[in-house]
Amino acid sequence: MSTKNKLKYAFIVVLLVIAMLALADSLGYFNQKPYTEVSHGSHIHYVPKDRNPDVSIDKFPMEEPSPGEKITPEGQVVPRDQ
Numbered sequence: 001m002s003t004k005n006k007l008k009y010a011f012i013v014v015l016l017v018i019a020m021l022a023l024a025d026s027l028g029y030f031n032q033k034p035y036t037e038v039s040h041g042s043h044i045h046y047v048p049k050d051r052n053p054d055v056s057i058d059k060f061p062m063e064e065p066s067p068g069e070k071i072t073p074e075g076q077v078v079p080r081d082q
Helices: 003-026
Strands: 035-040 043-048 069-071 077-079
Touching: 043 069
Parallel strands: none
Antiparallel strands: 035 043, 069 077
């Protein structure tokens, strides 16, 4: 195998790794927070990962919860220990 072919295959492998990392990031794999930011027109809603699918995105807060708070599956912001 020539050096040119080795470089071509190495380049393809690097591109595949970058594409896989980008896909994982877009799916939230690296998100350590218990909620996800969902773009909704000109603003963002903060939605918990255990969201109730029957509740509309509009019902979730547009402000990030403080460190002592959490978002319930229905969209209420409550103290974390509750």
